Amino acid sequence: MAKTSAQEFRPIVRFLGTDLDGSLKVPYALAAVKGIGVMLGYAIARAAGVDTEKRLGFLSDEELKRLEEVAKDPLGHGIPAWMLNRRKDPTTGKDLQLYGSDLVYAIREDIQREMRIKSWRGIRHSLGLKV
Structure with missing residues (x-):
């Protein structure tokens, strides 16, 4: 993965009031938020259209915003109630x-x-x- 100036790595990412490790893959990093598990992390990433194999620190601000929108309203983005x-x-x-x-x-x-x-x-x- 080539680093460009638009894709700088952030070691700590703020998400839903929690500091997350930017070196982890998206679903596993989201699981550090109290109330989100790995399965829900995968579902949130897929519903937001974010690659689940990407590291959280390499996500753009727009992708993080989409992840937060899906996390705040999971039912509205197709995540099942169960x-x-x-x-x-x-x-x-x-x-x-x-x-x-x-x-x-x-x-x-x-x-x-x-x-x-x-x-x-x-x-x-x-x-x-x-x-």
Whole structure:
């Protein structure tokens, strides 16, 4: 792969509020974002039209922007609902894909709701037992 002035390597790439390693291939670099796995990373890259064998540090700003658009609205870009990490959200009833601190907050709220309604899982959580 010949380097040109338009294709400079960036060792650290900012994506969805996370610093990613530019030396990794696109799907594996995206998997470093909390809420994205390798399979979803492949799906996001394919939906954005980005080569999955390319290193993240060699992507242009336009390609990174396309990746972010697909990551923010995966259902609108043809990614199936079964790949999302928050299906049938209890408050909205929609299929969502959450990332980073939003995902951590949603999980914490789910556990608090389980404890509040005193379900079996909630009781196990409140007692500090395996769930």
